[in-house]
Amino acid sequence: MRCLLEITFSSARKIEKRSVGGRKAEKDEFPWTVAVSGPIVCSGALISDHHVLTSAHCAIKRIYGVPCEEATLVSSYEKLPFEDIVVISGMGEGCSVDTKDGCKVFNVKDMFIHPKHNPCTGDYDIALLELSSSMNSQQGLPICMPKEDEDIPTSRNRMTSSGFGYNPEHPGERYLEALNLTMEGIERTRARIITKSRGKSICTVRLYWYGLVKCID
Template sequence: MWHYLVLLLGAVVCSQNSNNSPLSGTITSPNYPKLYPNFNESTWDINVPEGYHVSLNFSVFDIEPSENCSCGFVKVMADGKELGHFCGPMNSSAHPGNRQFVSQGNQMTIHFQSNFSEEMDGGIIPYKGFQAFYQAIVVICEDPPVLTNGQYKFLTAPGNLEYKSVIQYQCNSPYYYMVTPNGSDTFSCSAQRDWRDEHGGDKIPRCRPVCGKPENPVTSFGRILHGKKAEPGNFPWQVYVSRYGTAGGALIGEQWVLTAAQVLPDNVEKQDLNDVLVYMGSLNMKNLMEMDTYPVEAFYMHPNFNRNNYDNDIALIRLKNPVVMNQNVSPICLPSPEDEDDIYQKDRVGYVSGYGKTENHKVANELHYVSVPVASRQACKTYLNKKRPAIRYPSDEDKYLFSRNMFCAGFPEGSLNKGDSCSGDSGGAYTSQNRQDTWVATGLVSWGFSCGQGYGFYTKVSNYVDWIKSYVGEDA
């Protein structure tokens, strides 16, 4: 049974039924309905059960009028503040009228005071006082906060927003996973009319994109001659970047695209961001061009990028709006330190996808991919030295640098296997599946000589994870 407390010097009539319905009661001034006495002070403290508000309104109000209610007043207080200070007849500015007073919490106080009357010197004054009715009404919360890329379900009666109703948040699986401030996905309607978890926290969970888990991953790790058309869900991180040409990129977070610095202009301040067009979500180039672009908010080139030799060929594009993940759009993971001795090892197979030129030197109308193995650093150096005699100008001697920020992959020159990235693929990701079966961005397509005629050179992404996270934070 509900317990409640009413402290008074006036009269109170309370009612309560047997099924624990909200409490109600009537509060009246002393002697009501007879005239109230002079020099009287009365206080009523109303406490209803937690999970209820107190609602109060005056059915009769007849207090002596006076300037600033100096000769008598009724004061209503709740939640540590005064809700009103009243006296006088109906239609006066100090009269409570038909107003309903509602507490935020489960307590309310009514204070009555009659001072020395100007009309009756110390005797009974000709005013009846007041009659007020109060009722405990159940707390109703607002609709629960909306979870972006997720939803909630009621664990109690569906749609019931009353006190102690319970909801559970869920993220849109399999494209998002939940991050909770306090480790709880369950929230209840509190007595304060908001939704709180079991620890009293009011911050709802967040749905973050699942990275490196394509819905339809490539399963063949054999060497594929020239390339193959991608199927839906193979490379959902694939981004097409257009700025006076064709380039690639990889989605690494809701608002972040990883690409090569060479595909972006040098002078960021003078560059019109509208010139950088970002597309994703379709395997077909024609369909892709008919889709809305993802507006660019900013881009950041590595400060040590050398356009002459492609060292530090890496950049970030920040999108204005978060991307909504689905089968055809989801991010690739960044490599972890534990991946270093795995994904960059000789003969470790990775995949490159893009809309660049095919072996027929035509721009692909469909997203293609090719599997290429990592080559040893010695093999890369030998190949590069072999190509140097063909360098036409002495000034180009330093152009073809093979730094520690790069690796090469593909097949030796003259091999029957000619799988390779090509013109138009720059900035696209070289991806590998690590020991945890998660796909990571091992490299970025950077530079090479003739397409399909030897090794291609890639930016080594693991060298830049700290730099990337300095911009994207936990969003990648």
């Protein structure tokens, strides 16, 4: 099984323009990539057989009556009810997230939002979902993660992002897609990847139409 060294996510359409434009993934090519389907469709990474890492804004409901400048982090959003979110396995062939035909669907029994997540700024946009049942090897495989002291790619290395972003070539049908990219504008400090820019992502790909990918903080 191949490993990705970054985890990428897609979200609502205004963000999805950053996470689409690739090719349709082959059958079982990215067994760790799942869709998080709720009020919006996001992507996530399976990090154990029953835990999914995704974006916090995919698992919350923004409270718009609270102005950002007056909001505490907790008062500006509330968690979505568990029954409003399902996780869809990206394994198999022909699974359309929008219709769920041919898809393996899992319920969520618990979720954890990063305590510093700020929906106004998008900072710490990370959430952990716990599934009500575990995925077997035919349904999904956890992502391979680098060890603490393992070497990481430099900006010269090509990487791959996978997800369920909106694609104008087949609107209304979201399939697992992949996009090649490179790491840019980063520094390596004590074996950690950090950004030199706004602190929101660790990798980008040049914008060719719908080609810019947003990565995890």
